[in-house]
Amino acid sequence: MTATIIDGKAIANQIKEDVAREVKNLAEHGVTPGLAVVKIGEDPASEVYVRIKRKTCDKLGIASFSHDLPAETTTKQLLHLLQELNVDRNVHGILVQLPLPKHIDEATIISAIDPAKDVDGFHPINAGKLLVGEKSLRPCTPSGIVKLIDSLGEEIRGKNAVVVGRSNIVGKPVALMLLERHATVTVCHSRTENIEDIVRKADIIVAAVGRANFVKGDWVKKGAIVIDVGINREDDGKLVGDVDYAGASERASAITPVPGGVGPMTIAMLMDNTIKAARALTHNPARERED
Numbered sequence: 001m002t003a004t005i006i007d008g009k010a011i012a013n014q015i016k017e018d019v020a021r022e023v024k025n026l027a028e029h030g031v032t033p034g035l036a037v038v039k040i041g042e043d044p045a046s047e048v049y050v051r052i053k054r055k056t057c058d059k060l061g062i063a064s065f066s067h068d069l070p071a072e073t074t075t076k077q078l079l080h081l082l083q084e085l086n087v088d089r090n091v092h093g094i095l096v097q098l099p100l101p102k103h104i105d106e107a108t109i110i111s112a113i114d115p116a117k118d119v120d121g122f123h124p125i126n127a128g129k130l131l132v133g134e135k136s137l138r139p140c141t142p143s144g145i146v147k148l149i150d151s152l153g154e155e156i157r158g159k160n161a162v163v164v165g166r167s168n169i170v171g172k173p174v175a176l177m178l179l180e181r182h183a184t185v186t187v188c189h190s191r192t193e194n195i196e197d198i199v200r201k202a203d204i205i206v207a208a209v210g211r212a213n214f215v216k217g218d219w220v221k222k223g224a225i226v227i228d229v230g231i232n233r234e235d236d237g238k239l240v241g242d243v244d245y246a247g248a249s250e251r252a253s254a255i256t257p258v259p260g261g262v263g264p265m266t267i268a269m270l271m272d273n274t275i276k277a278a279r280a281l282t283h284n285p286a287r288e289r290e291d
Helices: 008-027 044-060 074-085 106-112 125-133 140-150 171-180 194-201 243-247 262-282 286-291
Strands: 034-040 063-069 094-095 160-164 184-188 204-206 225-228
Touching: 008 044, 008 125, 008 140, 008 262, 034 044, 034 074, 034 194, 034 225, 044 194, 074 094, 074 106, 094 184, 094 262, 140 171, 140 184, 140 225, 140 262, 160 171, 171 184, 171 204, 184 194
Parallel strands: 034 063, 034 094, 160 184, 160 204, 204 225
Antiparallel strands: none
């Protein structure tokens, strides 16, 4: 069996085309969606991610508000900026690029963002709404993962899904999203015993553990769908995922490549969340009165 390669770039481009059309529709009503991206310090990876996000905004017609702060920025200063962005009617989405410097508490900062503008979907209120199945802004990478599975035309309902990794950013929310779609979900982590036996039973595997080639090819059941979230750089500079791609490709029915799989979807879903936030904030008279 040779796995179908799930083209995350192509699917992300379709989503961005939909976003661009929605931007034009909102413009006809005098609304320009705005995304504020806050970066603290000069972490090289963050620099790259932020640059891609701002470039994508410009391409799609979304207003991009840049706030690049020095590494020594205090929690109080950052909270003050977030308060300003929360009440700025030109800003519909707020993203604070993670990780933050060690002297700033991430939980405090995430909780200070207006949940209606939390396009990362990390605010405790949005996390809670996901848990109970209410409509909310949802984390971008997990949303993109579900889109990739849907692109195959496969029914998630009734499938045995195994999520390897339990982070708040990917593992936990994608498990909830798959459960919402009526999959039977198992979450594996560093304390899981006989993890390979559990993965071997999966119809859908989502690997988000942050360890190169952690999921071996012979762990993959024949015909399984494999979504590889990992991005790991080897000593020779090559990017690899959390799954042994060569081995898994021989057994899976479909698999995401690294790079070019989940990564492009994260940016696309961020833009989609910005549009959702703009639409909700624009059509909420009660919030306008509060402002």
